Amino acid sequence: MNRAFVQESLTSFAGNSKVGIYTDLGHEAIMATRILLVDDDPNIISLLRRGLAYEGFEVYTAMDGESGLVAVEKCLPHIVLVDITMPGLDGFELCRRLQFHDNIAIIMLTARDAVANKVNALNLGDDDYVPKPFAFDELVARIRAVLQ
Numbered sequence: 001m002n003r004a005f006v007q008e009s010l011t012s013f014a015g016n017s018k019v020g021i022y023t024d025l026g027h028e029a030i031m032a033t034r035i036l037l038v039d040d041d042p043n044i045i046s047l048l049r050r051g052l053a054y055e056g057f058e059v060y061t062a063m064d065g066e067s068g069l070v071a072v073e074k075c076l077p078h079i080v081l082v083d084i085t086m087p088g089l090d091g092f093e094l095c096r097r098l099q100f101h102d103n104i105a106i107i108m109l110t111a112r113d114a115v116a117n118k119v120n121a122l123n124l125g126d127d128d129y130v131p132k133p134f135a136f137d138e139l140v141a142r143i144r145a146v147l148q
Contacts, residue, residue, distance in 0.1 A: 032058040033147060036077035038068035038094060039109070040086045044132075048081070051136055057143075065089025069097060077104060079143060082126075084110040084117065095124045105146045109139070 035057045039045055042063075049059045060075040062068040064086050072080065080098060084091035095106055108121040113131040121129050127146045130139055 032056055033079070034058045034060065034075055034077040035143070036060045036062065036068065036071050036075060036080045038062045038065065038071075038080060038086070038091070039083040040064055041083070044083075048136075048139075052140070052143075055140055065091065065094040068094050072098065072101060072104070079105040079107065079147060081107050081109045081143075084108060084112050084121075092120065092124065095121065095126055099125050107142060107146060109134070 033056075035052055037045055037048055037052075037059060038061075039048075040063050045061045045063070049061060052059045060071055060077065062071045066089050068080070068082070069089070071077075082091040082094055086094075091108060091110065095108070098104055098106060106126045107128045107130060108118075108126050109130050109132065110117070111132045118129045128142050130142060
């Protein structure tokens, strides 16, 4: 991946969550993996959007569960990163509703570290559970592992 292009794209597309990605071989366009990040913390959204875009993902965001459901229909993500504690529709209910969509992987990304929460999320069909705080490199590795 041409990191210079990605960095330039991050600057050029500030405010737009889509980032163009090109290969090093002839600069042919490739389709990026679409990630939907659903979290009510604007700081988490901002940091993860930039970092994941830099890693080559096409990142979309929603600030609550209801907006997340709408975003799923619009951006057709390959994977959804979901916080549990959000106003209105919480992460568990969002995951229940996402079970009706084929081929969407789900990673719960939350400050709740209790075993009962992890078991509940995994029983709902989530593919992984990452407690906050987390190392960004570990999150990227988990995303790639779930997508394989």
